[in-house]
Amino acid sequence: MKRLWKLFALGAALSLAIVRPALAQEEIRIGVIYPLTGAAASTGLELKQAIELAADLINNGTRGLNLPLTTTGGLPNLKGAKIKLIFGDHQGNPQTGATEAERLISQEKVVALVCCYFSNVTNTASQVAERNGIPFVNPESSSATLTQRGFKWFFRTTPHDDLFVTNFFEFLKDVEKKKNISVKRIALFNENTLFGTETTKIEERLAGEQKYPIVEKILYPAKSTQLTSEIQRIKAASPDLIMQSSYLGDAILSMKTYKELGVSPDALLANDAGFNDSEFLKTTGKDAEYVLSREVWALDLATRNPLIKQVNDIYFERYKTNFNGNSARTFTGLMTLAEAINRAGSTKPEAIQKALVETDIPGSKLIMPWKGIKFDASGQNTLGNGIIVQVQDGKYVTVWPFDLASKDIIWPMPKWDQRK
Amino acid sequence: MRDEHAWAKRIVLVALLVLVLALPYLVGNASQLNYAILVLMIAQAGVAWNILGGYAGQVSLGHAAFYGIGAYTSTQLLLVFGLSPWLGMLAGGGVAVLFALAIGWPCFRLKGHYFAMATIAIAEILQIVVTNWDWLGGAVGLSLPVAETGWRGLVFNKSKVPYYYLILGLLLLTLGVSWLIERSFLGYYFRAIKDEPDAARSVGIDLTRYKLVAITASSFLTALGGTFYAQKELFIDPGSTMATSLSIKIALVAILGGVGSLGGPVAGAVILTAIEETTRAMFGGTGRGTDLIIYALLIILVAVFYPSGVAGWWRDLEHRLLLFKRRDRASGKRKTS
Numbered sequence: 094m095k096r097l098w099k100l101f102a103l104g105a106a107l108s109l110a111i112v113r114p115a116l117a118q119e120e121i122r123i124g125v126i127y128p129l130t131g132a133a134a135s136t137g138l139e140l141k142q143a144i145e146l147a148a149d150l151i152n153n154g155t156r157g158l159n160l161p162l163t164t165t166g167g168l169p170n171l172k173g174a175k176i177k178l179i180f181g182d183h184q185g186n187p188q189t190g191a192t193e194a195e196r197l198i199s200q201e202k203v204v205a206l207v208c209c210y211f212s213n214v215t216n217t218a219s220q221v222a223e224r225n226g227i228p229f230v231n232p233e234s235s236s237a238t239l240t241q242r243g244f245k246w247f248f249r250t251t252p253h254d255d256l257f258v259t260n261f262f263e264f265l266k267d268v269e270k271k272k273n274i275s276v277k278r279i280a281l282f283n284e285n286t287l288f289g290t291e292t293t294k295i296e297e298r299l300a301g302e303q304k305y306p307i308v309e310k311i312l313y314p315a316k317s318t319q320l321t322s323e324i325q326r327i328k329a330a331s332p333d334l335i336m337q338s339s340y341l342g343d344a345i346l347s348m349k350t351y352k353e354l355g356v357s358p359d360a361l362l363a364n365d366a367g368f369n370d371s372e373f374l375k376t377t378g379k380d381a382e383y384v385l386s387r388e389v390w391a392l393d394l395a396t397r398n399p400l401i402k403q404v405n406d407i408y409f410e411r412y413k414t415n416f417n418g419n420s421a422r423t424f425t426g427l428m429t430l431a432e433a434i435n436r437a438g439s440t441k442p443e444a445i446q447k448a449l450v451e452t453d454i455p456g457s458k459l460i461m462p463w464k465g466i467k468f469d470a471s472g473q474n475t476l477g478n479g480i481i482v483q484v485q486d487g488k489y490v491t492v493w494p495f496d497l498a499s500k501d502i503i504w505p506m507p508k509w510d511q512r513k
Numbered sequence: 514m515r516d517e518h519a520w521a522k523r524i525v526l527v528a529l530l531v532l533v534l535a536l537p538y539l540v541g542n543a544s545q546l547n548y549a550i551l552v553l554m555i556a557q558a559g560v561a562w563n564i565l566g567g568y569a570g571q572v573s574l575g576h577a578a579f580y581g582i583g584a585y586t587s588t589q590l591l592l593v594f595g596l597s598p599w600l601g602m603l604a605g606g607g608v609a610v611l612f613a614l615a616i617g618w619p620c621f622r623l624k625g626h627y628f629a630m631a632t633i634a635i636a637e638i639l640q641i642v643v644t645n646w647d648w649l650g651g652a653v654g655l656s657l658p659v660a661e662t663g664w665r666g667l668v669f670n671k672s673k674v675p676y677y678y679l680i681l682g683l684l685l686l687t688l689g690v691s692w693l694i695e696r697s698f699l700g701y702y703f704r705a706i707k708d709e710p711d712a713a714r715s716v717g718i719d720l721t722r723y724k725l726v727a728i729t730a731s732s733f734l735t736a737l738g739g740t741f742y743a744q745k746e747l748f749i750d751p752g753s754t755m756a757t758s759l760s761i762k763i764a765l766v767a768i769l770g771g772v773g774s775l776g777g778p779v780a781g782a783v784i785l786t787a788i789e790e791t792t793r794a795m796f797g798g799t800g801r802g803t804d805l806i807i808y809a810l811l812i813i814l815v816a817v818f819y820p821s822g823v824a825g826w827w828r829d830l831e832h833r834l835l836l837f838k839r840r841d842r843a844s845g846k847r848k849t850s
Binding site: 130182189196198216217236238242286 | 543545548551652653659742752753793794804
């Protein structure tokens, strides 16, 4: 008899353990998968901090911050329900990402996913979400193909690679108008791996469409020890503008070679990567002055948008570091999702998906330099864009879009022999 | 006595088979079934590896190359020609065999560690080539269409159960081939090549030829697993289907489970995946790498205390039990007489 009772108690305990998660209604469970271990762990942890801050702000009230969601604590339309983040670690591995997505959806019963930073992991994990009918918000992956898959549950807040290159040409148009100049001779100087070759393709297409003559196109072997002959060819073509895509080592080497050979175009427009690495400024020092580069975010945007300073101050106080392009985008991803869930007034995946489709957040409520957030049929945010920074006095300052700029652009840049 | 034991073994096997066949109806949710599929996937690759690495003793640390070839061949045939993955799977196996023979010819001249190193290098080269090959999607990888096609196109969105039975079928096929090899003259040849290559040669075994037979079977079966990966995850890139880490994992399940035994890699797969997934689910979210530490620690423990793998430990246990029984019976007899 005693044994029977024991069995009964065990059974009751077990059934309680199984039923318990279903009873917890006042929290909104959101799955978050980032590379928390492995080669990109440091980035993963940064993203984790950013998204935890976003969740905390929502759960504890947004205290006079002009964020997408005004709240005194929790989501107002869901009786103040709090957001609960459940983390998964994909270790940079696409299959692990899919496995974690599966676990978060079917075991942790999350109502939406925010994920994954790496484009390849985003690819597999979002397929799991698509198959399960769970909304998937992707704040950082920039591979253009992700939104070409015709998914219904996939929403990407960040601009993708094509858009960034498109920005280059919008930027040129704006500069031409403002400075009353015209760019007639463009040289493309890109490295020959995936990044550089993809960029070259898009640059060629857009330059053709917008009637910018390309006078020289060089795909150089990445991680070169010598770029002299390539840069000689560029010099011979005497371009007004060099558009360059390079990782760190090549970026530094090319700057040195430009100086040696006295290559002085009106502007050097770089495509993020090596030119935005903190090592780049340290190593090249004064020679990096006037270089223009694409960015997704910069701290000096705060001079035009007070919200950025407010949120960054809170972030800095907590983690003793500033936001950067990745963490700011992740923060924005959760804000967008939370705003949609609140508007849906429900935690049903279908309702959240519908609300995401109808998202329309103005740029003034974001910590990003975007015009806002609004998704097209493919799930791509159409109002996002990059910014252009320029190295001025040893610092990256935002110079474009002009209405967000903290400093005026210097164009043309002085010739090497006229620099102090 | 011997018969009695064999019967018990057979009953256990049948019970196991019934259990795995019924598993999809026993587990609670899709995620748990997904874990079961992951176990079967790595088990299948491990068993396939075992034919070359276990029986024939040619330790390959480049099996991801075959896995990747399987995944890429079927996927590209599907994307370009709309070919059914069933045929793509066979084609992938075929391409993998051709590749295996091409590398086997020169590499089988190498012995021991040198062969293992050569396989690492070759797999690495293949990964770099595919990463830079635009037609195969380069570093971006290839996406398969996410549309339910059922058993014809092997894409199942509504339920994971078909994937489970598909990979179970592949595993049973791979086990079946292994079993046949183990039983036939090939099994003896392979073991002779592994243990005493010089003696094997002196009794007239053509070493290179039979090593090539082993790598043919092993690479073909590994490639089938690669196609399954592509159909399940619907996205492949060089980093996930051809990486050295995958090669090592394939070898690891076989070594952990017990090389050169039929069921060893399966046991290794169960244990390794269980450790990996539970530690990650419990500690992965903290971002402190606790899961990886525990994972590594457990592998070290197994390697130190049971270098012959789980299968070796099991054999020991069985042996001891038998001895115990015999002694028991013997002492019993003495008493009655």
